[in-house]
Ligand SMILES: Cc1cc2nc3c(=O)[nH]c(=O)nc-3n(C[C@H](O)[C@H](O)[C@H](O)COP(=O)(O)OP(=O)(O)OC[C@H]3O[C@@H](n4cnc5c(N)ncnc54)[C@H](O)[C@@H]3O)c2cc1C
């Protein structure tokens with residue numbers, strides 16, 4: 228059986244795996260690294276432009292494994308079947324054996340679906356979005372279930388189709404924003420997507436989806452994935468969204484399963500969703516945008532297993548080490564269980580996959596040469612830049628007062644249709660911020676959260692549009 232040996236073996240060609248491989252190439256180009264991936268393309272971060280100390284703008288490109296031209300880095304498309312941690316080997320589906328000194332698992336996640344019904348789809352990789360596009364073109368009504376990143380983007384991007392948006396919460400996009408910001412987005416929700424020429428330039432990461440062959444089990448999509456797809460349904464109208472608040476799907480039914488207990492809003496659809504509020508909607512397609520499950524079902528042939536967190540993520544300590552000797556994990560597949568910094572927490576985002584991938588390269592290298600390594604500064608503050616409903620959105624620290632209980636206050640500045648700024652304060656110190664629109668306040672907020680300056684005497688002026696606080700703190 229063919230056997231290869233490397234100092235470092237990485238499983239997974241998404242942002243976490245590739246950032247790890249690139250980090251290792253910088254730190255120790257003399258050590259051989261093998262990256263094993265299930266997908267025919269891997270994702271590489273390019274053109275990194277820092278916006279503040281901790282927020283960065285970068286492009287992501289997809290490349291084929293054989294185009295990686297680095298002497299000591301070999302990228303192989305061959306999914307991993309099992310690990311033998313006692314022998315320090317990984318066996319691929321095709322039967323090849325890879326011997327490692329340090330191994331990193333970066334296998335990402337899979338969509339958590341509400342049902343296995345054929346009309347229910349999840350969106351994760353290039354293949355799933357291509358199939359979604361085809362089905363949208365033949366749809367008059369789509370039910371979108373879930374209230375996170377994917378649902379928020381889809382509801383805005385879809386045109387020519389009626390949307391029923393089913394959310395558990397009493398306001399839209401709850402994992403990212405508060406009820407005030409949700410109110411700010413209401414007009415955009417009603418009006419639908421702006422024409423491309425009406426859009427303001429976006430100061431954040433740009434994501435490129437290549438036209439490469441599609442395959443299931445590929446790396447997760449990222450920002451701007453929808454710009455390369457036509458998400459237009461069968462109807463001529465632009466946008467029609469009906470939000471069903473405070474409810475969940477209690478059943479997904481085929482037409483023959485619908486009975487009198489269902490208060491049907493209308494009839495003759497390929498599939499129906501029964502909601503916990505008693506209503507039942509027929510539709511052409513159901514998008515289950517209900518989060519991800521870490522891809523942590525890794526087979527060990529030596530009786531070992533990973534310690535998993537409640538969310539099925541592989542538990543990692545502050546060095547990104549798992550419980551299994553010489554095996555590390557990073558990105559969507561892992562769950563950090565170290566003592567978290569007050570203003571940081573995990574969200575399965577591209578930013579964090581990149582940060583964890585780069586950091587785990589340092590800890591793997593340090594472990595190989597038996598050196599200590601200090602935890603990376605990026606885990607001090609939660610940061611995320613995105614775009615919702617055509618607006619720039621920057622979220623920092625405890626932006627939704629996470630971890631603060633009732634003991635906090637908020638400063639707000641809202642100009643409808645232009646900007647929404649919320650700053651979360653506790654005992655005169657800034658804890659988090661939501662900055663929607665082109666506010667240019669991200670650097671000031673980032674610094675004030677990190678340095679915990681006492682702002683008691685400045686609270687009234689922090690968001691005063693007539694005072695240039697950014698300049699004041701410079
Ligand atoms: C539609 C969509 C939009 C998103 N938008 C944003 C956004 O705007 N901003 C943001 O920050 N985040 C966004 N995300 C989240 C972000 O894409 C993910 O958090 C991030 O890409 C995770 O990277 P990863 O490398 O951990 O995992 P993945 O990208 O899932 O990569 C996992 C890799 O492991 C490989 N693999 C799996 N099993 C095996 C195996 N057995 N052997 C070998 N290889 C294997 C897969 O082929 C894949 O290459 C979005 C996600 C989706 C689905």
Ligand SMILES: NC(=O)C1=CN([C@@H]2O[C@H](COP(=O)(O)OP(=O)(O)OC[C@H]3O[C@@H](n4cnc5c(N)ncnc54)[C@H](OP(=O)(O)O)[C@@H]3O)[C@@H](O)[C@H]2O)C=CC1
Pocket residue numbers: 341372373374375376377378380393394395401402475476515516517518519574575576613614
């Ligand atoms: N612009 C961005 O930053 C984007 C980021 N992403 C990331 O990609 C990943 C996948 O996105 P997505 O699937 O939207 O996941 P998210 O974790 O963002 O959101 C999932 C949502 O679905 C809800 N939910 C979970 N189970 C059910 C259920 N059975 N019925 C109804 N609602 C349910 C969750 O509520 P609760 O939390 O209460 O369980 C939550 O509101 C996430 O990590 C996300 O952060 C995706 C797209 C864009």
